[in-house]
Amino acid sequence: MNPSEAPSTVPPPRKARRIPGWAVGALGVAGAVVLLSTTSYLTDVPQLTSTGTIQTAVRLALPILLAALGGLWAERAGVVNIGLEGMMIMGTWGAAWAGYQWGPWAALVAAAVFGALGGLLHAIATVTFGVNHIVSGVAINLLGAGLTKYLSTLIFFPLSNNPRESPAVPKFDTYSASGLSDWLGELEAQQRVGLSDVAGILRGLVTGVSPLTMLAILLVIGSYLVLWRTRFGLRLRSCGENPVAAESLGVNVYWYKYVAVIGSGALAGIGGAALVLNPGQPGYLEGQTNGRGFIGLAAMIFGNWRPGGLLGGAALFGYADGLQLRSGGKTFLALIYGAVLLLVVIVIWQLVRRRWFAAAFGILAAGLLYAVYYSVDEVPSELTTYAPHLVTLIVLAVASQRLRMPAADGVVYRRG
Amino acid sequence: MGILRGKLLPPVLAILFSALLCGIALVVSGANPLQAFGVMFAQVGEGTTAVDIINSTGTYYIAALAVAIGFQMNLFNIGVEGQYRVAAVVAAVVGGSIALPPGIHALVIILTAAVAGALWAAIPAILKVTRGVNEVISTIMMNGLALGLAAYLIGADVFGELRGNNIRTPEIPESGWVPGIPFGSSGTVFGLVFLAALLGIGYWVMMNRTRFGFELRASGESSTAAAAGGVNAKKMVLIAMLLSGGIAGLVSMPEILGRDHTYNLNFPAGIGFSGIAIALLGRNHPGGIAFGALLWAFLDKSGLALDNVGVPREIVTIMQGAIVLSVVVAYEVVRRFELAAQQRQVGRQLGTVDAA
Numbered sequence: 001m002n003p004s005e006a007p008s009t010v011p012p013p014r015k016a017r018r019i020p021g022w023a024v025g026a027l028g029v030a031g032a033v034v035l036l037s038t039t040s041y042l043t044d045v046p047q048l049t050s051t052g053t054i055q056t057a058v059r060l061a062l063p064i065l066l067a068a069l070g071g072l073w074a075e076r077a078g079v080v081n082i083g084l085e086g087m088m089i090m091g092t093w094g095a096a097w098a099g100y101q102w103g104p105w106a107a108l109v110a111a112a113v114f115g116a117l118g119g120l121l122h123a124i125a126t127v128t129f130g131v132n133h134i135v136s137g138v139a140i141n142l143l144g145a146g147l148t149k150y151l152s153t154l155i156f157f158p159l160s161n162n163p164r165e166s167p168a169v170p171k172f173d174t175y176s177a178s179g180l181s182d183w184l185g186e187l188e189a190q191q192r193v194g195l196s197d198v199a200g201i202l203r204g205l206v207t208g209v210s211p212l213t214m215l216a217i218l219l220v221i222g223s224y225l226v227l228w229r230t231r232f233g234l235r236l237r238s239c240g241e242n243p244v245a246a247e248s249l250g251v252n253v254y255w256y257k258y259v260a261v262i263g264s265g266a267l268a269g270i271g272g273a274a275l276v277l278n279p280g281q282p283g284y285l286e287g288q289t290n291g292r293g294f295i296g297l298a299a300m301i302f303g304n305w306r307p308g309g310l311l312g313g314a315a316l317f318g319y320a321d322g323l324q325l326r327s328g329g330k331t332f333l334a335l336i337y338g339a340v341l342l343l344v345v346i347v348i349w350q351l352v353r354r355r356w357f358a359a360a361f362g363i364l365a366a367g368l369l370y371a372v373y374y375s376v377d378e379v380p381s382e383l384t385t386y387a388p389h390l391v392t393l394i395v396l397a398v399a400s401q402r403l404r405m406p407a408a409d410g411v412v413y414r415r416g
Numbered sequence: 417m418g419i420l421r422g423k424l425l426p427p428v429l430a431i432l433f434s435a436l437l438c439g440i441a442l443v444v445s446g447a448n449p450l451q452a453f454g455v456m457f458a459q460v461g462e463g464t465t466a467v468d469i470i471n472s473t474g475t476y477y478i479a480a481l482a483v484a485i486g487f488q489m490n491l492f493n494i495g496v497e498g499q500y501r502v503a504a505v506v507a508a509v510v511g512g513s514i515a516l517p518p519g520i521h522a523l524v525i526i527l528t529a530a531v532a533g534a535l536w537a538a539i540p541a542i543l544k545v546t547r548g549v550n551e552v553i554s555t556i557m558m559n560g561l562a563l564g565l566a567a568y569l570i571g572a573d574v575f576g577e578l579r580g581n582n583i584r585t586p587e588i589p590e591s592g593w594v595p596g597i598p599f600g601s602s603g604t605v606f607g608l609v610f611l612a613a614l615l616g617i618g619y620w621v622m623m624n625r626t627r628f629g630f631e632l633r634a635s636g637e638s639s640t641a642a643a644a645g646g647v648n649a650k651k652m653v654l655i656a657m658l659l660s661g662g663i664a665g666l667v668s669m670p671e672i673l674g675r676d677h678t679y680n681l682n683f684p685a686g687i688g689f690s691g692i693a694i695a696l697l698g699r700n701h702p703g704g705i706a707f708g709a710l711l712w713a714f715l716d717k718s719g720l721a722l723d724n725v726g727v728p729r730e731i732v733t734i735m736q737g738a739i740v741l742s743v744v745v746a747y748e749v750v751r752r753f754e755l756a757a758q759q760r761q762v763g764r765q766l767g768t769v770d771a772a
Contacts, residue, residue, distance in 0.1 A: 082494075082552065121741070129745045130752075134492050134552055138692050139740040146733025153728035154445055163728070294556050301553060380571065386564035389557040393539075396549045396557075 025308050037197035039338035047327040048334055049197035051188065053319075054204020056326050059278050061318020062216050063088070063289075064388075066271030067296025068303070068310040069216075069223055070115075070264040075305060076227060077260030078240035079126055080410040082137025085293030086144025087118035087265040091272025093148040096166035096284030097155065099276060104172045108212070108273050115269015116262050118144055123261040127254055130412045141293075152284065166284035171277055174208040181207045212274055219267070224307040236260055240406035243413040253413060268293060298392035304403050317388040324384040332379045340369045426746035427697060427704075431711070433746075434738035438731055447727045459721035460714070464603030472713035473706075474609035474670050479691030480709055481612075481619050482664035484700040488623065489635040491656055495540060495555025496664040497688025498562030503533035503665030505566045505585065508672055508679035509575045512586035521592040526611075526669055533665020534658045536562065541657035545650040551657070559688075570679060584680035594673040606674035615663060616702045632656060664688070693740040699747070712736065 019027075040048040047053055067084050074081035081087075094114030099107030118140055125136040153163040160167045184206070187199035227233035236256045238246040243253045275281065275288050295317055302316070303309025324332050343366035350359035396403070439449035459465050479496055486493035493499075507529035516524060540554035569585075570576035576583045596604040623629035634642040635652050643649055667687055672679065694712055698704030719732035 080552075082556070125741060125745060129748050131741075131744045131748055134494070135692075135696060135744050136741065138494070138689060139737055139744070142689060142693060142740060143734065143737030146730055146735075146737050149730035150441075150728050150734055153730055291560055294560065297553070298557060380568050382567035382571065383564050386560045389560035389564075393543070393554060393557045393561075396554060397543050397547050400543075400547050400549045 021308060025312075028312060033198060033201060035338055035342055036201075037194045039334055039341060040197055041193050042341075043334040043337050045331050045334040046191065046196075046200075047331045048323070048338075049200040050326075051185070051200050051204040051207060053323055053326045054201050055208055055322075057315070057319040057322030058205065058213060059210075059280070059318075060321040060325070061314045062212060062274040062278075063271040063292050064296050064299050064317050065216055065220070065311065065314035066274055067268050067293050068299040068314050069219060069296075069307070070267035070271065071297050071300040072223065072264075072305060072307060072310060073227075073260045073267060074119075074122075074264035075300070075409050076237050076240045076406055077257045078243060078406055078408045078411065078413065079122070079257055079261050079264075080133040080137065081122065081261065081264055081268075082134055082297070083118060083122050083140030083144070083293075084137075084264070084268045084296055085289060085291065086137075086141035087115040087122075087268035088272040088275075088289045088293040088296075089141075089144040089148050090118050091115040091269030092276050092284050092288055093151055093166075093272075094269060095273035095276040096169050097151075099169035099273075100159075100167045100283065103170055104277055107169060107277060108215075108270060111269040111273030111276070112266040113269070115272065116266040118269070119262040119265020120258075122265065123258045126412070127257045127261070130414055132412065133410050148284075149286065152286065156284065164286035165282070166276075169276055169283040171279050172210045172212060174210050174279075176208055177206040210277070210279075212277060215270075216274070219270075220307050220311055227307070237406070239413075240408055243408055243411075247415060254415065257413075268296070271296065295388045298388055301403065301405075302392055302395050305405050316391070320384065320387045320391075324381060324387075328378070328381070330378050332384050333373060333376065336369055336373045336379070340366050340373065343369065423699065423704075426750050427707075427743055430697075430739055430743035430746045433742045434735050437738050438735045441734065442727065442731065447725070451725060452722055452727050452731070455721050455725050456714075456718040459718040462721070464601075465717050465720075467599055467603035467605055468717045469710070469713045470609060471603075471606050471670065471674075472716055473709045474606060474612040475667055475687060476690055476694055476709035476712050477612045477706060478615060478663060478670075479667045479687045480694035480698065480705045481615055481691075481702070482660045482667070483688075483691045483695040484619070484698070484705060485632070485656055485660045485663065487636075487695055487700050488632050489652060489656055490639075491653060491660075492552045493537065493555060493657065493660045493664075494552055494692070495537060495558045495562075495688070496660070496667070496691050497686070498555070498559035499533040499536045499661045499664035500667035500688060501566050501683070501685075502536045502562045503529040504668040504672060504683065505569050505679050506532040507665075507669070508585040508588065509569065511588040511592045511672075512678065515589060516591060518591040521589070522594050522673055525588065525592050525673060526608075526666065529665040529669055530662040531665070534662035537657050537661020537664065538654075541654050541661075544657075545653055551653075566679075566683075570681075579680075582680050582682065584678045586678070588673070588677045592673065593677060594670075596674050604674070606670040608670035608674055611666065611669070615666070616706060620702045628655070664691075667691075690736070693736060696740055697743050711739075 036049050040046055067088055070084055070087070071081055091111035091114055095107040095111035098110030121143070122136055122140055125131040125139075126133050152166065156166045157163045181203055184199045184203035188196045188203060190196055227237060235246065235251045236259070238249075238251060239253045239256045239260075247253050271292070272289065275292070276284055281288070296314070299313030299317055300310045302313035303311065320332075320335065323335060343362050347359050347362040347366065350362060435453070442449040442452055460469065479500065482496050482499070483493055507525050510528045511521070511525035514521070514524070536558065540549070540551050540558055543549040543554050544551050568574060570583050572578050572583060576585055594607040596607045598604045623633065631642065631647045631652060634645065635647055635649065639649060642652075668683070671684075690712055694705055694708035697708035697711070698706070715732040715736060719729040722729040722731065
């Protein structure tokens with residue numbers, strides 16, 4: 001974020017990637033499934049890959065995913081968006097307000113509009129007035145929280161007799177691939193090693209799917225296509241990498257930044273709607289977002305400012321959340337066991353590559369985690385809630401040299 | 417004139433603009449803004465409001481000082497929020513489990529809080545200087561972890577105890593309390609409000625009269641020039657962050673040692689973020705911060721009266737948010753205006769531009 005921290009030398013050109021991005025993603029998914037089913041087999045905790053866990057995980061991952069996507073749009077255009085949390089809060093209010101009157105689709109639209117208003121404010125402050133991005137984001141978080149509290153006291157209180165809660169909001173109908181789902185259910189019930197795990201995960205993904213989930217997936221794919229495969233996206237990203245060069249080539253940097261940040265707010269707002277429209281929730285609730293905007297930001301960083309990566313980050317954080325919510329701290333412990341397994345694989349890989357220091361560090365971390373697994377009966381729920389924060393810190397500490405954020409991210413740009 | 421325009425005009429404009437904005441919001445929602453503001457001012461004389469404002473000012477002042485130290489060198493300590501929470505729990509637990517003579521006991525608790533806050537801030541600081549991790553992201557994550565850690569530590573089977581519907585740490589014995597100044601029925605001013613004032617003086621001296629303060633400001637003005645002048649950037653980051661965290665650790669001390677004597681579930685949240693807003697409003701100047709803290713405390717405590725006239729008191733939160741955003745915009749606009757004026761003046765003196 002500080003321009004002086006940017007490396008002054010041009011890094012040597014990287015070797016051409018041998019494996020395409022989608023293949024890396026597929027390998028990652030396959031690896032995650034193998035890891036989960038192995039852990040589930042070794043620790044005898046079938047909930048790790050049960051349909052219910054996966055369904056809950058998907059529901060909880062959605063808000064994180066959408067917030068992360070919002071962060072991606074803003075940061076690719078060079079605007080750091082700490083205000084995601086505030087925009088998300090505004091989205092929750094908008095969703096509840098329109099939702100209880102006109103149904104879930106109206107809720108989505110209103111949430112996007114309210115989030116976009118927050119984005120517009122951020123864009124005016126950071127792009128037009130050149131205010132520091134962090135400062136503006138913090139202000140928007142304060143403002144978003146205050147505004148929704150005020151509005152909910154004013155409008156929801158007479159309806160629900162509770163200033164902190166909205167009337168119940170109708171939810172989306174969910175869809176299941178019924179034949180497939182039943183067949184997978186039978187397979188899962190057989191409790192065969194590996195096969196049943198895969199069946200459980202797949203069944204969780206195809207049963208009770210909300211249109212919101214499909215929309216979110218479409219938005220991820222759409223964001224990738226727009227940002228990386230169109231002229232508009234190239235120009236938008238050029239504003240985040242080198243706005244001066246972009247301007248010299250005739251790109252209207254201010255306009256692109258405005259579009260990106262407003263879109264970012266709209267996505268964060270839809271993320272808020274995903275919370276309100278979650279079947280487990282009655283509607284708007286004060287403090288409902290509970291820092292999920294920040295976790296979205298974390299998922300984006302975890303995903304190295306790439307759509308596929310942030311999908312992985314959101315899935316991981318949503319999964320940890322869902323596991324805890326569904327089956328408590330005991331099964332969460334199995335996840336720690338899984339982390340140990342993962343570390344063992346990493347250590348072997350580092351040994352093969354003769355990177356002794358990294359391997360030694362990995363062994364130490366694995367030993368520590370195993371000690372935790374061995375000595376604790378149950379992870380306290382107070383701590384599991386914040387697992388995403390810890391994972392993000394660790395990823396930042398270990399891989400911060402490999403993460404590459406847009407070069408001019410957070411730098412105030414002034415035309416002239 | 418220059419000082420007046422550059423330093424005082426923006427906050428005044430921002431506050432007026434925010435008041436206007438909130439006034440419009442009130443009119444739209446069917447309330448009388450003049451009545452609302454009138455009620456707020458009248459509230460200061462009622463009950464314990466005046467004393468509450470002073471106490472709250474002290475708390476906000478410490479939080480804003482903690483933020484300001486980082487801001488002086490463009491270091492964004494978003495983590496004050498987590499630092500003061502962790503410090504409060506640790507200090508409350510330590511204070512409740514040791515027995516020392518009066519005075520020393522309180523001193524030990526205060527020092528514990530400062531050390532705990534500094535240690536919590538040390539993690540992002542070390543990550544920044546050794547691994548280049550951006551402090552904004554890491555401190556945000558540390559805030560989340562602080563919430564979890566605090567909730568875990570006061571659990572009934574760890575250090576906490578259940579009292580009715582509330583979970584709290586064991587009460588600090590009377591030897592650890594800091595007496596306040598009683599004003600009868602108007603309440604009691606916390607003794608440690610004076611700690612806030614002392615910290616403010618110390619902050620001013622450090623910034624303006626010590627080499628460290630100079631280097632800190634130099635790093636903020638231009639990190640490259642400071643490096644060329646022999647300032648060790650990493651060391652500055654580390655020290656500034658530790659100092660900031662240490663002061664952040666003291667944020668809740670007036671309340672805990674003056675009134676609550678324990679950390680419980682009703683512990684106030686969000687003071688760290690308010691501190692950021694106040695430091696921005698006061699431009700990192702100890703006097704400006706004092707004014708900002710007073711304004712924040714006034715809005716908080718007098719806003720309670722708004723419920724009596726049928727206005728949701730959350731309007732003051734909107735006002736606070738609007739003030740922060742408009743004050744930073746106002747500073748920027750005035751800065752640009754002055755820059756342009758300076759350029760015109762230079763142009764006139766050089767004779768390249770016709771006098772307007």
